[in-house]
Amino acid sequence: MKHFVEKIIEFIIKGCGFISAVIVLLIVFFLFREGVLFINSSPLEDHHALFIHKDNSVNDLTETQIKNIFDKKITNWKELGAFDQKITLISADEIDELFTETQLGKNFEYLSVCVNHYMDTVPGTIAYFSEKHLSLTPGIKQISIQKISLWKFLSGKEWFPTAKPAAIMGTLPLLMGTLLVSLLAILIALPLGLAAAVYLAEIADERVRKILKPIIELLSGIPSVVYGFFGLVIIVPFIQSFFNLPVGETALAGSILLAIMALPTIITVSEDAIRTCPLAIKEASLALGASHWQTIFKVIIPYASSGITAAAILGIGRAVGETMAVLMVTGNAALLPTSLTQPVRTIPATIAAELGEAPFGGLHFKSLFALGCMLFLITLITNLMVERISKKSKLN
Amino acid sequence: MKSLLSFLMVVSLLFACGGGNQNNSNTNANSITLKGSDTVLPLGQKTSEAFMATNKDVSIAVVGGGSGTGVTALMDGNTDIAMSSRDLKSDEKLKFQEKQMNIEVITLAVDALAVVINPKNAVTKLTREQLEGIFTGSITNWKEVGGEDLSIVVYSRENSSGTYEFFKEHVMDKKNYASTVLNMPATGAIVQSIGQTPGAIGYIGLAYMTPEVKSIEVSYDQGATFVAPSMETAKNKSYPISRPLYYIYDVKKSEKVKAYIDFTLSEAGQKLVEEVGYIPLTKN
Numbered sequence: 001m002k003h004f005v006e007k008i009i010e011f012i013i014k015g016c017g018f019i020s021a022v023i024v025l026l027i028v029f030f031l032f033r034e035g036v037l038f039i040n041s042s043p044l045e046d047h048h049a050l051f052i053h054k055d056n057s058v059n060d061l062t063e064t065q066i067k068n069i070f071d072k073k074i075t076n077w078k079e080l081g082a083f084d085q086k087i088t089l090i091s092a093d094e095i096d097e098l099f100t101e102t103q104l105g106k107n108f109e110y111l112s113v114c115v116n117h118y119m120d121t122v123p124g125t126i127a128y129f130s131e132k133h134l135s136l137t138p139g140i141k142q143i144s145i146q147k148i149s150l151w152k153f154l155s156g157k158e159w160f161p162t163a164k165p166a167a168i169m170g171t172l173p174l175l176m177g178t179l180l181v182s183l184l185a186i187l188i189a190l191p192l193g194l195a196a197a198v199y200l201a202e203i204a205d206e207r208v209r210k211i212l213k214p215i216i217e218l219l220s221g222i223p224s225v226v227y228g229f230f231g232l233v234i235i236v237p238f239i240q241s242f243f244n245l246p247v248g249e250t251a252l253a254g255s256i257l258l259a260i261m262a263l264p265t266i267i268t269v270s271e272d273a274i275r276t277c278p279l280a281i282k283e284a285s286l287a288l289g290a291s292h293w294q295t296i297f298k299v300i301i302p303y304a305s306s307g308i309t310a311a312a313i314l315g316i317g318r319a320v321g322e323t324m325a326v327l328m329v330t331g332n333a334a335l336l337p338t339s340l341t342q343p344v345r346t347i348p349a350t351i352a353a354e355l356g357e358a359p360f361g362g363l364h365f366k367s368l369f370a371l372g373c374m375l376f377l378i379t380l381i382t383n384l385m386v387e388r389i390s391k392k393s394k395l396n
Numbered sequence: 397m398k399s400l401l402s403f404l405m406v407v408s409l410l411f412a413c414g415g416g417n418q419n420n421s422n423t424n425a426n427s428i429t430l431k432g433s434d435t436v437l438p439l440g441q442k443t444s445e446a447f448m449a450t451n452k453d454v455s456i457a458v459v460g461g462g463s464g465t466g467v468t469a470l471m472d473g474n475t476d477i478a479m480s481s482r483d484l485k486s487d488e489k490l491k492f493q494e495k496q497m498n499i500e501v502i503t504l505a506v507d508a509l510a511v512v513i514n515p516k517n518a519v520t521k522l523t524r525e526q527l528e529g530i531f532t533g534s535i536t537n538w539k540e541v542g543g544e545d546l547s548i549v550v551y552s553r554e555n556s557s558g559t560y561e562f563f564k565e566h567v568m569d570k571k572n573y574a575s576t577v578l579n580m581p582a583t584g585a586i587v588q589s590i591g592q593t594p595g596a597i598g599y600i601g602l603a604y605m606t607p608e609v610k611s612i613e614v615s616y617d618q619g620a621t622f623v624a625p626s627m628e629t630a631k632n633k634s635y636p637i638s639r640p641l642y643y644i645y646d647v648k649k650s651e652k653v654k655a656y657i658d659f660t661l662s663e664a665g666q667k668l669v670e671e672v673g674y675i676p677l678t679k680n
Contacts, residue, residue, distance in 0.1 A: 107493050248592070248593065333577060
């Protein structure tokens, strides 16, 4: 009977391990399937296209050029190297302003005729329509638009995923923002956390430790929205007045907040690692005449190094992946960061802010999954790097 | 033996939970789904609660997700009523026509957007053109619009929000926001940030006005008349940055949804509109 029960329990445990591994792999697979599909799609809406007059010598446009045209920053075809003609914009949104209902027909059956005629009479027109609704006359041609390539996605400097007619999806500012904020956070949190861990494990007496440790652990139980609001109300105005900035929502505010949030993890994990150092080794070091400080720096910390690296990985993980708090204090302006006292937008904050209202399955939706893939790769690379470093230090 | 017993108990408990869920999924024949705009969401919730209190056999589920999501769901038949904070776009109309769906658009309330700044800022009024310049990034200092020498910090909603789109379309002449604009996840965060940033400007629903921010008068006729946002000016339509809120449904389902929509438009329903903070429809 006992044997049978043990078999069942073993089976269940094996099953749990297997299931969780499969779930993780499935999530990764799902993430990459959605994200990779996004590369090489057209920045325009499905079945939509831009049309111009045949006499126009422009054949292709980039997303940025399209944005500038529709923002009325480019107002003449001359600026794009074509004929001297003012640019007129028409799109499905405005047809009821240009044509009357009788012209269009009750069910828009004369739409093609109206638009074709309009484009013939106003040669500088650029029209944005669904291919389904517009049958072309020979006098009108379609502009070809480059597909979103991996390189463009990674190196583009502008993030306007909802821009009409062509979405602009450059993730360089988001990537740099994420790296800047989390790197600075870990630079603040790691030394601080390590010092606190050494203090708790080696220096503080038992009574202090018993009070301090639960308090620090309590920090990790606070929901991140609360941290975000704390940051918005306390840290942001402080940074604003301390550096005399026009705006307090900056990369620095995000880093400080993330550092506070990563501290409990770093302290708890590295303190546990430091406390596993066997008494015999410590005593041996002290017996050789090393002082307490020498023992800590030369014996205990190197002994605990793998645990400390684990703490660093967990801390970085928390910093890179944190969404809500960062969303509230960094300002979320998709600018290439040039200083710490500037608003930035991070990848997780972007996903959190936009996924809720991005139409399911659309281009914007897919681009957010591609961002998720990027985040996954960043975490993977840091993990590999840290593992490698900890291996090397062990060999020495 | 003991462990086996407890194991069996856990398993039976798990099954019991599963059974419970199945019972819940038993759907009511009189269930209505509302989906769409997060602006309309609190209104939809409040009115449907009141409606369900008097009509016990009807159950109404209200889901947010944005105006576009609601309209798409209506197109795909995934919702009975789409909540929208903007009118249907022509291409959406074209898509409905393609699917041969006859749809009805009902206005249920009006929402006004107040342009707000820090109370310390001396500026009291701006024209639409100036607002366009500020939000597209061509005006970056308050002294360009008659204020003191202070750089402008622009706050906006997230780029997938319906309010963001509405502001872009009706104030910024469909031009894109500058990339220096700070995007905040919620209206509460915008109010908080503008309250503590001297050079800040942003927009919020009239229902969210607090003393921490100051609303400004706007002009849509090149500065001839300036109008301050208030319930009054929004009601008499003199305040330009206001928008109707809509319910959109398929005519085929009108029998199912009619009673609820009639309730929303009734006096009791419009009272709830005012309670939530929107402007009720004036009787013609």
